Amino acid sequence: MQSNVKEGIVFRNPRAEGERFQVAESCVRTLGIHFPAVIDGMDNAVERLYTGWPDRLYLIDRDGRIAYKSEAGPFGFHPPQLEAALQKSAR
Numbered sequence: 001m002q003s004n005v006k007e008g009i010v011f012r013n014p015r016a017e018g019e020r021f022q023v024a025e026s027c028v029r030t031l032g033i034h035f036p037a038v039i040d041g042m043d044n045a046v047e048r049l050y051t052g053w054p055d056r057l058y059l060i061d062r063d064g065r066i067a068y069k070s071e072a073g074p075f076g077f078h079p080p081q082l083e084a085a086l087q088k089s090a091r
Contacts, residue, residue, distance in 0.1 A: 017042055059085050 009030075014020040024039050040046040050058060050066075055073035058066060059082065068085035070077050 014042075057082055059089060061089050 011023045011026075014023055020039055020042065024037060027033070028037050038046075050056070050069075055077075057068070057070040057073065057077055059068035061067040067089045068082055070082065
C-alpha cells in the first residue's frame with residue numbers, strides 16, 4: 001500500500017455504490033483496462049462466493065461459468081494456464 005501512496009493512488013473505502021463505481025471507473029481509465037470490468041455490490045457477495053482474497057485470477061465463460069480459477073496469488077498466478085483457458089474458451 002505504501003507504494004500506492006507514493007504514486008498518489010489512494011481511495012478511501014467506498015461507502016455507497018456510486019462511490020464504488022467512481023473508484024472502478026478511475027482504475028479502469030488509469031490502468032488502461034480494455035476488457036469488461038464488473039463491480040461487486042456493497043454487500044461483497046461475489047467476493048465471498050469466489051474467494052477473492054487472497055488475490056485470484058478468474059475466467060468466466062460466455063455462459064457465466066468459471067472456466068479458470070488460479071491458485072492464490074501472486075505466486076499462484078500461472079499466465080500460461082490462463083492463456084490456455086482463454087484459448088479453449090474462445091473456441
